[in-house]
Amino acid sequence: xxxxxRQHAAPAGSGLPGALIPLAVVGVLFLVLPVLGLLxxxxxxxxxxxLSSTESLTALRLSLECASLATIVCMLLGVPLAWLLARxxxxxxxxxxxxxxxxxxxxxxxxxxALFTAFGRRGIVGSHLYDAFGIALPFTTPAVVVAxxxxxxxxxxxxxxxxxxxADARLDEAAATLGASRxxxxxxxxxxxxxxxxxxxxxxxxxxxxxxxxxxxxxAGNFPGTTRTMPVEVYLALQQDPTAAIALSLLLLLVSVAVxxxxxxxxxxxxx
Amino acid sequence: MHRRTTAATLLVxxxxxxxxxxxxxxxTPAASGTSNTGLTGTITVLAASSLTExxxxxxxxxxxxxxxxxxxxxxxxxxxxxxxxxGGAPADVFASASPATMQQVSDDGDAAGTPKVFVRNxxxxxxxxxxxxxxxxxxxxxxxxxxxxxxxxQVPCGAAATTVFRLAGITPHPDTLESDVKATLAKVTLGExxxxxxxxxxxKAAGGKVQGLDFPESAKAVNDYPIVVLKNAxxxxxxxxxxxxxxxxxxxxxxxxxxxxxx
Amino acid sequence: MADDPQLTGLAARIRLRRGGLVVDLRLDVAPxxxxxxxxxxxxxxxxxxxxxxxxxxxxxxEVRLDDEVLEDTASGRFVxxxxxxxxxxxxxxxxxxxxxxxxxxxxxxxxxxxERSAARxxxxxxxxxxxxxxxxxxxPRQLSGGQAQRVALARALASEPRLLLLDEPLxxxxxxxxxxxxxxxxxxxRGFVGASVVVTHDALDAMVLADRLVVMxxxxxxxxxxxxxxxxxxxxxxxxxxVGLNLLRGHAVGTRVHLDEGxxxxxxxxAEGDVMVAFPPTAVSLHRSEPETSARNCWAGQVATVxxxxxTVRVTLSxxxxxxxxxxxxxxxxxxxxxxxxxxATVKAVQTxxxxx
Numbered sequence: 001x002x003x004x005x006r007q008h009a010a011p012a013g014s015g016l017p018g019a020l021i022p023l024a025v026v027g028v029l030f031l032v033l034p035v036l037g038l039l040x041x042x043x044x045x046x047x048x049x050x051l052s053s054t055e056s057l058t059a060l061r062l063s064l065e066c067a068s069l070a071t072i073v074c075m076l077l078g079v080p081l082a083w084l085l086a087r088x089x090x091x092x093x094x095x096x097x098x099x100x101x102x103x104x105x106x107x108x109x110x111x112x113x114a115l116f117t118a119f120g121r122r123g124i125v126g127s128h129l130y131d132a133f134g135i136a137l138p139f140t141t142p143a144v145v146v147a148x149x150x151x152x153x154x155x156x157x158x159x160x161x162x163x164x165x166x167a168d169a170r171l172d173e174a175a176a177t178l179g180a181s182r183x184x185x186x187x188x189x190x191x192x193x194x195x196x197x198x199x200x201x202x203x204x205x206x207x208x209x210x211x212x213x214x215x216x217x218x219x220a221g222n223f224p225g226t227t228r229t230m231p232v233e234v235y236l237a238l239q240q241d242p243t244a245a246i247a248l249s250l251l252l253l254l255v256s257v258a259v260x261x262x263x264x265x266x267x268x269x270x271x272x
Numbered sequence: 273m274h275r276r277t278t279a280a281t282l283l284v285x286x287x288x289x290x291x292x293x294x295x296x297x298x299x300t301p302a303a304s305g306t307s308n309t310g311l312t313g314t315i316t317v318l319a320a321s322s323l324t325e326x327x328x329x330x331x332x333x334x335x336x337x338x339x340x341x342x343x344x345x346x347x348x349x350x351x352x353x354x355x356x357x358x359g360g361a362p363a364d365v366f367a368s369a370s371p372a373t374m375q376q377v378s379d380d381g382d383a384a385g386t387p388k389v390f391v392r393n394x395x396x397x398x399x400x401x402x403x404x405x406x407x408x409x410x411x412x413x414x415x416x417x418x419x420x421x422x423x424x425x426q427v428p429c430g431a432a433a434t435t436v437f438r439l440a441g442i443t444p445h446p447d448t449l450e451s452d453v454k455a456t457l458a459k460v461t462l463g464e465x466x467x468x469x470x471x472x473x474x475x476k477a478a479g480g481k482v483q484g485l486d487f488p489e490s491a492k493a494v495n496d497y498p499i500v501v502l503k504n505a506x507x508x509x510x511x512x513x514x515x516x517x518x519x520x521x522x523x524x525x526x527x528x529x530x531x532x533x534x535x
Numbered sequence: 536m537a538d539d540p541q542l543t544g545l546a547a548r549i550r551l552r553r554g555g556l557v558v559d560l561r562l563d564v565a566p567x568x569x570x571x572x573x574x575x576x577x578x579x580x581x582x583x584x585x586x587x588x589x590x591x592x593x594x595x596x597e598v599r600l601d602d603e604v605l606e607d608t609a610s611g612r613f614v615x616x617x618x619x620x621x622x623x624x625x626x627x628x629x630x631x632x633x634x635x636x637x638x639x640x641x642x643x644x645x646x647x648x649x650e651r652s653a654a655r656x657x658x659x660x661x662x663x664x665x666x667x668x669x670x671x672x673x674x675p676r677q678l679s680g681g682q683a684q685r686v687a688l689a690r691a692l693a694s695e696p697r698l699l700l701l702d703e704p705l706x707x708x709x710x711x712x713x714x715x716x717x718x719x720x721x722x723x724x725r726g727f728v729g730a731s732v733v734v735t736h737d738a739l740d741a742m743v744l745a746d747r748l749v750v751m752x753x754x755x756x757x758x759x760x761x762x763x764x765x766x767x768x769x770x771x772x773x774x775x776x777x778v779g780l781n782l783l784r785g786h787a788v789g790t791r792v793h794l795d796e797g798x799x800x801x802x803x804x805x806a807e808g809d810v811m812v813a814f815p816p817t818a819v820s821l822h823r824s825e826p827e828t829s830a831r832n833c834w835a836g837q838v839a840t841v842x843x844x845x846x847t848v849r850v851t852l853s854x855x856x857x858x859x860x861x862x863x864x865x866x867x868x869x870x871x872x873x874x875x876x877x878x879x880a881t882v883k884a885v886q887t888x889x890x891x892x
Contacts, residue, residue: 122463139447174629176616178643192633221448239351240426
């Protein structure tokens with residue numbers, strides 16, 4: 001009798017089996033509680049002073065700029081790469097896909113060390129750059145962009161590859177029969193159709209880049225204004241003044257949430 | 273190689289200790305001392321990064337002296353460790369690279385007893401082996417053309433560096449301010465920076481990959497390293513035993529071989 | 536503006552192996568002519584179409600359109616799809632979902648560099664010709680099947696192709712829409728100056744749209760001719776079934792045909808040699824016992840299936856001479872026709888048509 005009543009009380013169309021509801025609730029709590037804790041422990045009275053300090057604002061500006069640049073780099077390099085993986089037909093495609101995923105499974109600090117071995121002053125590529133032009137990548141702002149792009153690229157590639165696989169490749173054929181060159185077809189047919197997937201991938205990419213710590217601090221170093229991004233700033237603050245660290249964390253959280261919430265869901269879903 | 277020397281010393285030391293140990297385990301626990309008192313369990317030691325090599329060796333010594341014990345270390349910047357302790361991290365012993373960070377812990381009431389200085393450390397200029405940039409002294413740290421790594425001022429190594437530069441009247445132009453001394457050293461080992469300011473002990477620990485250059489002003493900012501058993505230690509007796517080992521002649525020898533100065 | 540190239544139509548010899556099928560086809564289409572490739576699924580018709588469009592290359596052969604060689608395996612020449620003056624209407628239409636009907640139709644022009652307002656104007660003109668002016672701003676998912684088909688046709692024609700290819704253009708439509716769309720399509724095909732090739736498996740589409748029918752089975756052409764010719768003189772069982780005729784083979788001597796199965800048929804006209812005999816289901820009468828008529832055309836068989844067909848009934852007979860008979864429901868009852876029942880069949884000679892193999 002009571003079971004029937006419970007069934008009526010459930011929202012129409014929810015369909016989740018009763019046994020799974022507690023798990024879902026725990027899942028929500030698991031994700032929400034740390035954020036709540038942050039909000040509760042925020043030093044609301046001194047917040048304004050903490051956040052308006054030059055260090056915080058510099059770090060925030062640097063973080064936002066680098067994450068955005070890194071996302072652009074990922075899009076420029078990632079979309080062609082995703083196309084190769086989704087539609088290309090060549091030997092070693094599976095290997096290529098595995099390589100693309102590597103930054104995802106690599107611990108970020110290891111990623112930082114790997115970047116050194118490639119682009120550092122003594123790196124396999126970087127050494128030539130240094131010997132010829134005296135340019136070294138580590139400890140510069142571009143190094144932050146490189147480190148962030150390295151760890152965030154897989155997100156974009158995977159999202160776009162998925163979208164390309166879902167898109168009807170026959171539409172490309174139709175475009176060809178209408179006389180469109182491959183570039184025109186890519187621009188006017190393929191890209192618009194994967195735009196939602198690309199947008200979703202870019203958002204993930206941006207979020208990952210913004211939060212990147214290990215590879216950045218290892219490869220790009222740690223210098224205010226040049227390479228000290230928000231996560232690094234928080235890490236340092238934690239050692240001296242945990243309250244300040246909380247305030248900075250809150251700031252980063254608010255900025256991220258604002259950007260992500262501002263993206264409407266319909267821009268990120270594929271039209272059926 | 274300095275590491276090998278340290279290891280050799282350790283082996284000799286171990287042999288001496290085990291030879292001296294004679295009668296084995298069991299027996300009633302003694303009130304104090306480094307002799308075999310039947311200690312067991314895990315000992316958690318939080319120590320400044322610069323103590324990595326020497327404390328690891330001492331940890332093994334303790335484990336050999338007291339079979340059944342296991343010494344676990346967490347090496348990081350002292351300031352980070354202090355924050356962890358005041359945040360409630362469970363540990364038996366804390367050894368920091370500066371009195372200031374130890375003060376943080378004492379003020380918070382986490383220290384059992386008075387911290388005691390057990391070694392001192394001075395800064396040294398570290399350059400990649402071969403000194404490719406031809407660094408000669410502290411003055412070179414003001415050269416914008418060189419790639420320089422320093423510890424961030426918030427950590428003991430960085431605080432000492434700030435003092436040193438101030439006393440020398442030099443404004444350094446670092447390219448990166450690392451969050452702990454080992455990270456700073458790593459940049460030199462990788463050859464990615466031309467010079468860095470780290471502890472003498474770090475230069476020694478890095479072996480042939482890094483060359484050290486002494487400079488006169490280093491004597492003006494010497495870091496005292498205090499050590500203390502923590503109040504909420506899970507294994508206080510064993511913690512005390514470790515501290516005793518550190519302060520003992522054997523312990524002090526290991527530390528001075530690593531480049532520390534005795535107090 | 537360049538002079539229009541001399542239109543000589545399509546001349547194609549195509550041979551290729553695809554999966555387990557070997558497609559071997561010779562196709563010549565004059566300008567203004569509509570050839571329908573008719574055949575069952577898997578016959579290789581769509582494959583042939585893809586070769587003509589340049590979406591597939593053949594193993595051996597040559598494709599020439601007017602004065603241009605599009606493909607020649609001997610010399611290795613292959614013109615890419617986008618460089619061919621070919622328009623294609625796909626079975627699923629493949630309209631670009633993110634563009635409006637107008638933008639879809641204008642696509643080919645814009646792709647060739649025509650300036651936007653000129654392209655839009657041209658697109659609007661074409662949409663008017665297919666009767667969809669008021670739908671110009673709609674997205675494909677807002678269009679009905681028939682409307683989408685017309686937009687697809689307009690899109691293909693707007694680029695002024697010299698060869699028009701249609702792959703099962705009416706397959707996705709329901710019966711009611713098909714009627715109107717088929718008639719419209721015929722009108723447009725008649726008005727198109729270039730060569731057209733339509734692929735279909737539907738007999739009615741083929742009959743209505745074709746100037747000439749080419750029947751393909753298992754990769755090869757089995758019959759070619761005008762719709763009337765194919766419909767009245769089918770050469771394979773498939774075609775016969777398609778056009779609703781019974782087809783038998785035999786050896787003719789005068790007005791007698793000795794069927795392969797041993798029965799002798801009297802037929803309408805005299806002939807000599809190996810022949811095919813075709814007659815409609817309505818020419819077959821069924822009897823419960825051996826009839827006493829003078830009709831020679833009589834044999835015993837067994838009922839295989841009984842199916843309603845509109846307001847008549849189609850009875851398939853098995854036995855030495857398998858045929859389909861069309862009878863009234865009353866006859867079904869009277870004769871006790873059900874699967875397995877024995878029955879006698881007769882055919883009226885006057886309704887038979889005989890032609891050489």
